[in-house]
Amino acid sequence: MFESIAERFGTIFDRLRHGGKLSEDNVKEGLREVRKALLEADVNLQVVRDFLEKVSAKANGLERIEGVLPGQQVVQIVHDELITLMGEADSTITFAKNGPTIILMAGLQGSGKTTTCAKLAKMLLGMDKRPLLVAADLQRPAAIQQLKILGEKLKVPVYHKDGLKAPDLCAQGVLFAEADNRDVVILDTAGRLHVDDELMNEVAQIHSRAKPHQTWLVIDAMTGQDAVTSAKAFNDRLALDGVIVTKLDGDARGGAIVSLRAVIGKPIKFVGTGEGMEALQPFHPDRMARRILGMGDILSFVEKAQGVVDEGQAKKLEEKIRKNKFDLDDFMGQLQAIQKMGSIKDLLGLIPGLGSKFQGLNIDESIFRKYLAIMRSMTPGERRRPELVDMSRRRRVAHGSGVTTNEVQKLLSQFEDMKKMMGKFGDLQDLAAKLPSNEKLTPEQLANPHSFMPNPNRLFAEREDKDALKKYRAERKKKMKAKKANRR
Numbered sequence: 001m002f003e004s005i006a007e008r009f010g011t012i013f014d015r016l017r018h019g020g021k022l023s024e025d026n027v028k029e030g031l032r033e034v035r036k037a038l039l040e041a042d043v044n045l046q047v048v049r050d051f052l053e054k055v056s057a058k059a060n061g062l063e064r065i066e067g068v069l070p071g072q073q074v075v076q077i078v079h080d081e082l083i084t085l086m087g088e089a090d091s092t093i094t095f096a097k098n099g100p101t102i103i104l105m106a107g108l109q110g111s112g113k114t115t116t117c118a119k120l121a122k123m124l125l126g127m128d129k130r131p132l133l134v135a136a137d138l139q140r141p142a143a144i145q146q147l148k149i150l151g152e153k154l155k156v157p158v159y160h161k162d163g164l165k166a167p168d169l170c171a172q173g174v175l176f177a178e179a180d181n182r183d184v185v186i187l188d189t190a191g192r193l194h195v196d197d198e199l200m201n202e203v204a205q206i207h208s209r210a211k212p213h214q215t216w217l218v219i220d221a222m223t224g225q226d227a228v229t230s231a232k233a234f235n236d237r238l239a240l241d242g243v244i245v246t247k248l249d250g251d252a253r254g255g256a257i258v259s260l261r262a263v264i265g266k267p268i269k270f271v272g273t274g275e276g277m278e279a280l281q282p283f284h285p286d287r288m289a290r291r292i293l294g295m296g297d298i299l300s301f302v303e304k305a306q307g308v309v310d311e312g313q314a315k316k317l318e319e320k321i322r323k324n325k326f327d328l329d330d331f332m333g334q335l336q337a338i339q340k341m342g343s344i345k346d347l348l349g350l351i352p353g354l355g356s357k358f359q360g361l362n363i364d365e366s367i368f369r370k371y372l373a374i375m376r377s378m379t380p381g382e383r384r385r386p387e388l389v390d391m392s393r394r395r396r397v398a399h400g401s402g403v404t405t406n407e408v409q410k411l412l413s414q415f416e417d418m419k420k421m422m423g424k425f426g427d428l429q430d431l432a433a434k435l436p437s438n439e440k441l442t443p444e445q446l447a448n449p450h451s452f453m454p455n456p457n458r459l460f461a462e463r464e465d466k467d468a469l470k471k472y473r474a475e476r477k478k479k480m481k482a483k484k485a486n487r488r
Contacts, residue, residue, distance in 0.1 A: 042224035042255030087261035091282030107218035112246035118150035119280035134173035246272035328383035
C-alpha cells in the first residue's frame with residue numbers, strides 16, 4: 001500500500017533531514033519534489049497546489065526549535081498539513097433512537113460495494129447489533145447471489161424479493177427489519193460503469209422511499225482520480241454522509257484517499273484493506289499520513305496483533321519461551337496468527353523504518369503455508385519433541401505434506417536455530433529485571449554502568465533448577481582450576 005509515494009517521500013525527507021543547513025533554496029527544491037511525488041501519486045492538481053501553498057507559508061515562517069533540525073521541522077509541517085488535508089477521523093455510526101438504523105450504500109460497479117456491505121455487517125455484529133442486508137442491486141445478476149452467500153457465512157439474513165423495483169424492494173426490506181426486530185438495515189443498491197441519470201434517479205428514489213439515516217458512497221482506491229471525480233458527481237446529486245474507500249491494499253499510489261476530503265468535503269468513514277470479512281477498518285488520517293510519508297503505523301500493527309492474539313495464550317507462550325520449552329505446536333500457532341493479520345509485506349510497512357527497506361521486494365509468503373502443511377503432517381508427539389523426527393519420519397512427513405525431505409529438515413533446522421535464540425530471551429529478561437530504575441541511580445553510577453550491572457554469568461546459577469546449579473558450579477570450578485594452572 002502506497003509503495004510509490006512512500007518511497008519518493010522517504011528520499012525527499014532524507015535529503016531535508018540530513019542535508020546540512022536548511023536554506024530557502026533547498027526548501028523550495030524539497031517542496032518541488034513533494035509536488036512531483038503527489039502528482040505522480042494521482043493527487044488532484046488543485047489539491048496539490050493548495051497543499052503546497054500552506055506548507056510553503058509555514059516553512060518560510062519557521063521558528064527555530066532548539067534541539068530540532070530545521071529539516072525535521074519541515075517534515076513535520078508536511079506531515080501535519082497532510083493530516084489536515086485528509087480531514088478529522090470520523091468513523092462513528094449514529095444509530096437511530098427508534099426503529100432500525102438505515103444505511104444506504106451507493107457506488108459504481110466494480111467498487112466492491114456488495115462485499116463492503118457484508119464487511120460492514122460483520123463489523124456491526126461485533127458491536128452486538130442485529131443487521132439485515134437488503135439485496136437491491138438489480139443491475140448485476142450475480143450481486144444478489146453473492147450477498148446471499150456472504151450473509152450465510154456471517155449468519156446475517158439477506159432480504160430480497162423477485163419482481164420488485166429497487167425502491168420498493170428497499171422500502172419493504174425496512175418493514176421486514178422492523179418486524180424481525182433488526183436494528184440496522186444495509187441497502188446494497190445498484191451501480192453502473194459510470195455516473196448517469198438513470199443511476200442517480202434510482203438512488204434518489206431509494207433515498208426518498210427508504211429514508212436512510214446514513215448515505216455512504218463506496219469507491220475503489222485503485223481508480224485514482226476517476227474515483228474522486230465519481231465521488232464529486234454523486235455528492236452533487238445526493239446528500240452523502242461519508243465515503244468508504246475499498247481496495248486500499250492494492251493501491252500503490254494513494255492519490256484518491258489524499259484528494260477525497262478536499263474535493264467533496266465529506267469524511268472518509270472506513271477503508272477496505274483486504275478480501276477478508278474483517279478487512280474493513282476505521283479511517284485514521286494521522287496513521288494514513290505516516291504511512292504515506294513512509295513513517296510506518298505502529299498503532300495499526302498493534303491493533304492487528306491484538307485482534308488475533310489471546311492475552312492468556314500470550315502469557316503462556318512467554319513463560320514457555322522463558323523456560324526454553326517453545327515447541328512446534330507453539331510455532332504453528334504463531335504462524336497461523338501471523339496469517340490472520342494479513343500480508344507480511346503490508347505488516348512490515350506498518351513498522352517504522354522497515355517499510356521502505358522492503359520496497360519492491362517480492363516476499364514469498366507461500367513458505368508459511370508450506371511450513372504449516374509440514375507441521376500438520378507430524379503427530380502431536382513429534383511437534384512437542386522435534387528431535388524424534390528421524391529420517392524415516394521425515395520421509396513420512398514429507399509425503400504427507402507434499403514436500404521433499406530436505407524441506408522438512410530445513411524447517412527443523414531453522415526451528416532449532418530460532419529456539420536457541422529464544423533461549424537467550426529468558427536470560428535477558430532476568431538481566432533487565434535486576435537493573436535499577438534511573439531514579440535510583442547516583443550520578444557516579446550513571447557515568448559508569450558497569451558498577452551496577454549484574455554479571456550475566458551468574459543469572460543461570462541463580463535459577464531454581466538445582467541440577468543446573470550443580471552443573472554450573474562444577475563447570476565454574478573447573479574453569480577456575482584451569483586458570484590457576486595456567487598462571488603457574
